[in-house]
Structures are given as C-alpha cells and as structure tokens.
Amino acid sequence: MEITGLSKRFTTGRGGQRRSxxxxxxxxxxxxxxxxxxxxxxxxxxxxxxxxxxxGLEGADAGQVVLAGRPVAQRPRRAERRARARDIQMVxxxxxxxxxxxxxxxxxxxxxxxxxHRVRGAELRRRVDDLLDQVGLLPAHARAxxxxxxxxxxxxxxxxxxxxxxxxxxVLDEAVAALDVSVQxxxxxxxxxxxxxxxxxxxxxxxxxxxxxxxxxxxxxxRRGEIIERGSTERVLDQPQHPYTMLLRDxxxxxxxxxxxxxxxxxxxxxxxxAAR
Ligand SMILES: Nc1ncnc2c1ncn2[C@@H]1O[C@H](COP(=O)(O)OP(=O)(O)OP(=O)(O)O)[C@@H](O)[C@H]1O
Numbered sequence: 644m645e646i647t648g649l650s651k652r653f654t655t656g657r658g659g660q661r662r663s664x665x666x667x668x669x670x671x672x673x674x675x676x677x678x679x680x681x682x683x684x685x686x687x688x689x690x691x692x693x694x695x696x697x698x699g700l701e702g703a704d705a706g707q708v709v710l711a712g713r714p715v716a717q718r719p720r721r722a723e724r725r726a727r728a729r730d731i732q733m734v735x736x737x738x739x740x741x742x743x744x745x746x747x748x749x750x751x752x753x754x755x756x757x758x759x760h761r762v763r764g765a766e767l768r769r770r771v772d773d774l775l776d777q778v779g780l781l782p783a784h785a786r787a788x789x790x791x792x793x794x795x796x797x798x799x800x801x802x803x804x805x806x807x808x809x810x811x812x813x814v815l816d817e818a819v820a821a822l823d824v825s826v827q828x829x830x831x832x833x834x835x836x837x838x839x840x841x842x843x844x845x846x847x848x849x850x851x852x853x854x855x856x857x858x859x860x861x862x863x864x865x866r867r868g869e870i871i872e873r874g875s876t877e878r879v880l881d882q883p884q885h886p887y888t889m890l891l892r893d894x895x896x897x898x899x900x901x902x903x904x905x906x907x908x909x910x911x912x913x914x915x916x917x918a919a920r
Contacts, residue, residue, distance in 0.1 A: 644674045644697075644812055644844060649706030651692055651868075666692040668868040670706070674812075674861075679838065679845040681855040681876065683891065684865035690848045692868075694814045697846065698733045699724045711811065729759055732805035734798070736817035741801050742789045748775070748800040749785025755807035774803040779833060795826035799833070806837070816848045831857050852880060852895045864888045 651667040666689045674680040682690050695701040697708060702718040709715070710730055735741050742751055752771050756762050762770055772782045778799040789797050798818065805813055815834070819827040835858065838845060847858050855862055855876055862879045864872040864887065872885040883889045 644711075644846070645707075645709040646673070646693075646697075647671050647707045647709075649693070649696060649708070650704050651689075651696065651701070652704055665868045667696070667703070667706075670865075670868070670870055672863055672870065672873070674844055674846055676711075676811075676844055677838070677842045678861065679847055679859040681847045681849060681859035681862040682865060683849060683852065683855060683862060685850065685891070687867075688865040689868040690865060691816055693865075694733060694816045694846070694848055697812075697814050698731050699727045725758070728810070729808050730810055731812040731814060732808050732810040733814045733816060734801050734805050734818045736820045741804070742797060744789055746788070747785060748780070748787050748789070748792065748803075751800060752785075752804050752807050755804050759808045770807075774807055775800075777806065777837070778803045779829075793826075794822050795830060798822065798830055802830075802833070802837070806841070810843070812844045812846065814846045814848070817850070818847075819854060820849065820851065827854070828857075834858065852892060856880060864891065 649667050649670040650665070652663055652665050654661060654663045656662050668689075670689075670693060672680065682693065684690055692701060696703045696717075699715075706717070707714055708717070715727055715730075742748075746754075749768075749771050752774055753767055756767060756770050756774075760770075771785055775782060775784055780796060780799055780803070784792070784796065784800070787796075789800070792800065798821075801818075813834075818834075819830050822830060831854065834845070837843060845858070847855075849855060859876050862873065862876045863870045864879065864883075864885065866887050872879055872883065872888045879888060880892060883892055
C-alpha cells in the first residue's frame with residue numbers, strides 16, 4: 644500500500660467562529676505486502692483521519708493511495724466503497740461501534756459474506772463457523788448477541804467480520820486499546836497468526852508503544868497531522884531522534900513509571916519538549 648502526499652483539512656464553525664485544523668499534512672508512507680506498520684501519536688495527531696481516508700469513510704483534499712498497483716478513488720461512491728471494502732477492512736477500538744447490539748455474531752459475519760461473496764444456505768453457515776474458528780471462537784458463539792460476549796470475544800467477532808470480506812489490508816484503529824492486558828496479548832497473538840497464515844498487511848494505529856513493540860516491524864510517529872519520525876520499530880523506540888518521540892516514549896507507563904511527565908490531553912508543554920531534547 645503506497646500513500647503519497649495525503650492531506651486533509653477540517654473546517655468547522657461559521658463566520659468569525661470558523662476554525663481550520665490540518666488533520667493530515669502531506670503524509671507519505673509505504674506498507675510492504677504482508678508487513679505491519681504501526682502509526683503512533685497523541686490524541687488529535689491525525690491517526691484516525693488517515694484510517695478513515697484509507698477505507699473510504701472520508702475523502703482526502705490531496706494525495707493518492709495505491710493498493711497493489713491500483714490507485715483507489717479518493718471520494719468513493721457507494722459501489723466503489725464496496726469494492727474497496729474487499730481490499731481494505733477496518734477494525735475499531737470499540738466493537739460496539741461496528742457490531743449492532745441486536746444482531747448475533749453469526750448474523751454480523753454473514754452480512755459481510757453475503758454482500759461480498761454471495762454465499763447462502765449451508766455454505767454460508769459453514770463459512771461463518773470457519774471464520775469463528777479462525778478467530779478462536781466456537782460455532783455456538785454464532786448465536787450470541789454482542790452483549791452476551793466478553794470484550795475480547797467481541798473484538799474477535801469484529802476481526803472475523805473484517806476477514807469475511809477477504810481483504811488484503813486490515814486497518815486496526817486502537818483495536819486492542821479497550822482490552823485488559825492479558826486479553827490484549829491473546830488478541831495480538833491472534834492477529835499475528837492471522838497475518839502470517841493469510842499474508843495480510845496491517846496498518847496498526849495505537850498510542851501504546853508496548854503494543855507497537857509486539858506487533859510491528861516499522862513505525863511512523865505522527866504529530867499535528869505530520870509524520871515526524873519513521874523507521875524500524877527497534878530504532879525508533881530505542882533511539883528516537885525527534886524530541887516528541889522521546890517524550891512519547893518517556894511518558895509511556897512501565898515498571899517504576901511515575902506520571903510526572905505524562906502527556907496531558909492536547910499537546911505536550913514546551914518545557915516537556917525541552918526536557919526530552
Ligand atoms: N469530522 C471532523 N470535523 C472537524 N475536525 C475533525 C474531524 N475529524 C477529526 N478532526 C480533527 O482533526 C485532528 C485529527 O483528528 P484524528 O481523530 O484523526 O486524530 P487521532 O490521532 O486519531 O486522535 P484520537 O486518538 O483522539 O482519535 C484533530 O484536531 C480533530 O479534532
């Protein structure tokens with residue numbers, strides 16, 4: 644997946660109250676086939692906007708996305724969005740957002756299978772069971788409503804639903820952020836296994852640097868819509884070059900961590916940036 648010069652500005656308010664935010668500024672990056680690229684940055688740095696543009700939920704003001712050699716439309720119409728969904732699927736932080744509370748797990752997965760692969764009847768049931776099995780769930784889970792499942796199980800259903808389209812790329816937006824650490828580790832293991840077996844490509848958005856170490860070979864660091872540092876995960880996390888990356892790393896909770904220099908909401912303070920230099 645090659646992303647070149649992607650820019651997006653949001654303007655809100657009217658008249659004198661108008662306010663513009665550059666959510667993405669000339670973002671260029673490549674994710675190699677079968678690899679995992681992590682995108683990190685504080686809240687508001689543009690990560691979700693990038694994800695939404697990739698899956699066609701948002702249009703970009705400028706730039707291009709090329710998937711497997713084919714440019715994808717930047718302001719996709721409905722039919723194009725559906726075609727895109729066969730290539731790129733997204734998994735969100737909160738499966739309650741992507742799973743309908745009144746729809747069973749089996750029905751949520753069937754919906755995607757029917758839309759993209761036109762299977763029905765016994766074949767549909769077989770494919771649902773197969774997808775549940777691939778994400779470590781049982782055929783009986785097909786009858787469960789999201790509210791009857793644990794957080795980890797719901798996220799497994801969301802992953803199975805995404806896989807039902809048979810995409811090449813999964814965009815995972817804080818996909819394990821809502822889970823307890825032990826459940827998080829299980830879901831990360833599952834994602835690693837699925838990537839290996841299905842040769843999937845991941846764009847993994849997270850604010851959690853310990854997750855980055857577990858999942859990705861490459862990482863980009865975003866701040867105010869721009870990529871300010873990039874490289875191998877080991878290099879960026881162990882020898883960060885940019886003060887903002889140092890600050891992110893030094894603010895991450897770890898044994899013995901004291902929240903003295905934790906990033907607050909919004910931007911780091913100037914003295915924090917200075918201290919990290
Ligand atoms: N629909 C929108 N309308 C107006 N401004 C928006 C919209 N979506 C995002 N923004 C702004 O664009 C900037 C980037 O937001 P984005 O959600 O992409 O960041 P993020 O890094 O994903 O943050 P978070 O981790 O909190 O989701 C922020 O300043 C945000 O307020």
